[in-house]
Amino acid sequence: MISEEKTNKHLILLKGFAKFILPITVGVGTLTALGLSLDNETWMKLWPLLTAYFFPPLGKESVIPAAIAVGINPLLIALSIAFIDSIVSLFVVWNYDLTKKIPLIGGFIKKVEELGRKGSKRYRWIKPLRFIGIVLFVMVPFQGSGGLVGSILGRLIGMKPWATWAAVTTGAFTGCLLIAYFANILKSILIKNFILGLTLLIVLLIAFILYRVAKTGNNQKNNPKRK
Template sequence: MKKYLSSLLKLILPWVIWLIGLLLGGSIVGRDSMEYWSLMLAYFFPPLGKESVIPMGIALGFHPLIMALSVAFVDIIVALFLLWNYDFAKKIPFIGPFMEKVESIGKTSSSKYSWVKPLRFIGIVLFVMVPFQGSGGLVGSILGRLIGMTPLNTFLAITTGSITGCLLIAYF
């Protein structure tokens, strides 16, 4: 029973945190909350990444810090969900096949470039930080798992990379 409850909590808690974060963000921006929520939703769908959503939000008049932290928050919640529910996520349509594709590329690369293993934390930070297609919390979680990082270290690397990258985009 305890294991079942723990699994259920790990499945539901990231969504609850995400919803609370969205509501909090919406209350901070006030009357423009629908535009804000639209931007946060747009971030989930390629090709719109942090390099597009943050400048769009700033152009719409949102404070750069709010945009940076909100987009980083989405990456962090996605990472939390995947790190806690990796095997379950592989069964989700669209996400599962994508995860398997990244896994197969990662397995090939990790055996080819084994010298990178000691640099894996900073590698995940830089991977998530640099804004290019597919460099967020989703792929960062998969790569962290593939290169043998613990879930906690992967989560910390994604959090560090996402916040740093989003702040750099917002202010530079």
């Protein structure tokens, strides 16, 4: 009996260690292999952008177009960013409580949890849609809609870890590929017809600014400052 308990404890510890180390190993190993397989010029352009993706406010909506603008293959940058989201999600769903103890990230997770539990308008539409909701949320090319937040929300609405990871991964790959596709089209238009391309770019920029202004206004209405 005692021997069985020890065996079970060892298995639990081994399983926990595997869940911790596997995403890190796969992530680092894949990116290392990618770096070794690419020519030096491409890798020197790519790795700073992949690194920048980890630091807000930069997101896939800015990193992917920037990469395409400097000549990186659209498919390469799209799959690379989506892979990062997928690996981050896998680590979070497997090590959620541990992730909450990581400086800065832990505080951010608690903030998202609080907003989710309070029924924030930004997140509450996801709950009834569950899997599809997480997919759509991660697909949206705006700040705070990546693999980390998607994984947190999946947990909050009671989804199983594997379902959450699958939803985040689906949304990440779909969203990144769409962004890369349209960014590449815009680049082609700029090359062929600079005026038309510039006009489209300005329209998109204005639309983004209006969205941010409207979003800020809604946040101020929903969270009025106490006097």
